[in-house]
Amino acid sequence: MDQVKVPTKINATVVFLILIASVITYFTYTHFPDQTLYNMSFEITPIFSEDNLLKVKLKLGIPSKNNQNKIDFYTGDKNIAVIHCVDDKGNKIIFKEEQGILSIPTKDKSKIEILYYVKIGVLGKHGYRGKIYDDLVVFDGGQVLLFPIDFYNEDFDANQCEIGSIAIKCNVKESWEKVIPYERINKPTWFQLYALYNSCFAYGDLEKKEYKKGPAVFRIYRDVKCDSIPKEAEVGLNYLFDYYASLFEFVPDDYSIILLRRNQEDQQYIIGGAGAKTVGSTFEYTDLRDWQLMSHRMFHGFFETKVKSKKFFKPPQLWFYEGLATYYENKSMESLPYDLKTSLSLQIEDLFTKLYREYIYMRLKYHPLLTLTPMNEENIIAFPAKAEFLHYTQAPLVIKALEDLCANTNGSNTILKYIINNYNNDEMLSVKNIVFHCLKDERNFDFYNRYFLNDEILPLWYLSENKSxxxxxxxxxxxxxxxxxxxxxxxxxxxxxxxxxxxxxxxxxxxxxxxxxxxxxxxxxxxxxxxxxxxxxxxxxxxxxxxxxxxxxxxxxxxxxxxxxxxxxxxxxxxxxxxxxxxxxx
Ligand SMILES: [Zn+2]
Structure with a gap:
């Protein structure tokens, strides 16, 4: 492109004005938060004498032009007890808490303080969700932080947010290492809030290793209560990171993995969260399943940093997103170092054959319960067993079938390449557009009709050729x-x-x-x-x-x-x- 010549004198003035503007912007953002939006500041204190309990003080700055008379927070997804709510003069504010919504009147208030307790550490599918020990505090944002109800609203515009700033501080020992997605965000986008919601917050005695990846840094932290990480596992995690960096054609600014201990009494895993910034979990490098899970979480991390469409986070497209993550948790295993693959007895195509065997078995045995039409996800998701089967067994096989069909003409990773090329074009990223763009010929309608809009058995019988x-x-x-x-x-x-x-x-x-x-x-x-x-x-x-x-x-x-x-x-x-x-x- 031709350069436009600007006279030197004007040039200098422009530079000066830009400089002044930047300084003002900097001070406005860091010292005088935007008064037209809510400003949220969380102070988290672990109660070590209790079992997995945190005390949270949320200071809320109310917009001066506040035309809402209240603010609603969703609490249905966390285990909390609100202790009090006061204004800046210490006067009690009468709040309402019903059906998972905490509703706080804000009329004529400029500042509000909400004090609540959060219980973490519930045992779930992947282990304890968060844990507090004398030397480690770990949780995910969604468990502990209050989010305005708009954040959960499906139709909420991803670029519009009523929060001016959000800051998080945790009262733990100064000497502890902290690994958190954000300390402070000004004018957070929905995607940043989503990262805050899912990512891991870890504080404790953590040993850090850093790896330069172009202009960015990848970090692996080890909870010192775990055995040291052998070289091959360290290399393996780096290879996985590089695999996704090459697949997505970009490197996230900073991405951290925190390898956590098992809970000592029962040897259960701990899952500290998995988001676009940080992922924390117990990890056994000798267990193939742990590599797949780590890879699955990394896929989400890269995807959620790169792709700016909320479509993938809700039905009828959530299954497609989980399908991609599960497809790549298997496919990415090819990137692991040779020695590691050998010690894990890893055969990539076997992983898909195994998945297909499980799909066929469950689908035929549990007919009609597990005979599912993917695009009917909205109804399916009300039944956790159906959602589990659709997301982690059927969906990755739909992706596999589609990828294999495209492979002859387009090579590999057709679906993801298309998504990345259209990463911020919501309309181009509908499931139908993705399928039609990948297949590009008369096969597309038939394929879409049979396996997306209907519940026909996925035709991956050719995978049997891989079996011994x-x-x-x-x-x-x-x-x-x-x-x-x-x-x-x-x-x-x-x-x-x-x-x-x-x-x-x-x-x-x-x-x-x-x-x-x-x-x-x-x-x-x-x-x-x-x-x-x-x-x-x-x-x-x-x-x-x-x-x-x-x-x-x-x-x-x-x-x-x-x-x-x-x-x-x-x-x-x-x-x-x-x-x-x-x-x-x-
Ligand atoms: Zn997932």
């Missing part, structure tokens, strides 16, 4: 029992007393040897043949389920009623009796 001739039955059955366990743990939210169905490897092996099993069917002939090619473990496990139902005279169509009835004491005995008469003496 002799399938490791024990491994396969363990995987099937594990996905069954995971889905069961979520099903229990809706069906409290549902028993857990687990397949016995021995039964499967013995059933596969008898003639009678040929007359037992779980699907049409063509599908059964494909399942058999994919995995004999899945094939016979599905046959076992049908046979067992015949033997026990259970003919419910609904899989929940079927399992409940099959696993009554009477029916377990009936099945055991059948097994022992048929395989006597074996």
């Amino acid at each position: 001739n002799n399938e490791d039955l024990e491994n396969v059955i363990n995987d099937l029992n594990f996905i069954e366990y995971t889905i069961w743990s979520w099903l229990r939210v809706d069906f409290k007393d549902l028993p857990l169905y687990q397949v016995e490897k021995n039964d499967i092996y013995r059933l596969s040897k008898i003639k009678q099993i040929d007359n037992v069917h779980f699907a049409d002939e063509d599908t059964e043949e494909k399942v058999k090619q994919l995995s004999s473990g899945v094939y016979y496990a599905l046959k076992e389920f049908v046979l067992r139902s015949h033997i026990c005279n259970v003919d419910y169509k609904n899989p929940i009623s079927k399992i409940e009835t099959l696993l009554t004491k009477e029916n377990i005995d009936k099945w055991q009796a059948w097994i022992s008469t048929h395989f006597e003496g074996e």
Whole structure:
């Protein structure tokens, strides 16, 4: 582009004016917060004498032109008790707290102080969510910080925010290392608040290692109560970071991983949060699952720093986002150093075959419960077990199917490349536009129709070509029992007393040897043949389920009623009796 010549004298004046403006802006932002917006300042104090308790003082500066008479905070996502709320003269303010909304009147107030306690450390799917020890305080922002209700509002404009500034301070030992997403943000965007909400806050005795990545820095912190990180794990984490930097074609300014201890009494994991800035978790470098989880969280970190569209955070597109993260948690494993891959016995295509086996098994066994139409996510998400299955089993396979279909013409990572090229164009980033742009021909409507708008079985049967001739039955059955366990743990939210169905490897092996099993069917002939090619473990496990139902005279169509009835004491005995008469003496 041609340079416009500016006379030197004007040039100097302009520079001077810009300088003055910058100084004013700097002072306004740092010393005189924007009076037309809310200013929030959190002071967090861990109560070490109590079990996982934090005291939080929130000082709220109310906008001078405040035309709202109240401010509402959402509290339904945290375990808090509000102690008091006073104005700057110390007068009590009567607040309301109902249905997860804390409502505070702000009329004629300029400053308000809210004091509340937060309980953290609930045991969940990935371990304790946050923990406080004498030498470590760790939590995620969403657990502890109050966010105005607008933050949760789906239609809320990502660039509009009623917060002028937000500052966070934690009263812990001066000598402690602190790893936090932000200490202060002026005029936060929705994406920064989202990062604050999800990221990890860690304070304690942490050993730091820094790695320069172009103009940015990547940091790994180790809780000193963990064993030291072996070189190969350190290299592995760096390779993963580099993999995502190359995939997303950018490096986040600063990104930190905090490797936490296990909880000593029960050896459970601790998860301190995972966001665009920081991720904190217990991490066993000898466990492949931990590498996948770390990679999944890194994917979210890079994506949420790069892509400026809120579409991906809510139905009907959230499943697609989780699908991408889970697809890459598997695919990225190829980037790990050779020695590490060997010690983890890692075969990349096997990871997708394993996922597909689990998908086929659960989908056919739990039909129609787990026969899901992805774009119907809004209704699906009300059932945690369905959401779990859609997000982490079905969705990554939809991505895999789409990627494989594009691979011949476009090479790899087609979907993500398209998203990155349109990173701030909301309209271009709808699922439909993504699919249509990736496929670019007449296949697109058909594909979109079958697997996005309908619930057809994903056609990844070709993954069976990767399997070795002799399938490791024990491994396969363990995987099937594990996905069954995971889905069961979520099903229990809706069906409290549902028993857990687990397949016995021995039964499967013995059933596969008898003639009678040929007359037992779980699907049409063509599908059964494909399942058999994919995995004999899945094939016979599905046959076992049908046979067992015949033997026990259970003919419910609904899989929940079927399992409940099959696993009554009477029916377990009936099945055991059948097994022992048929395989006597074996
Ligand atoms: Zn995720």
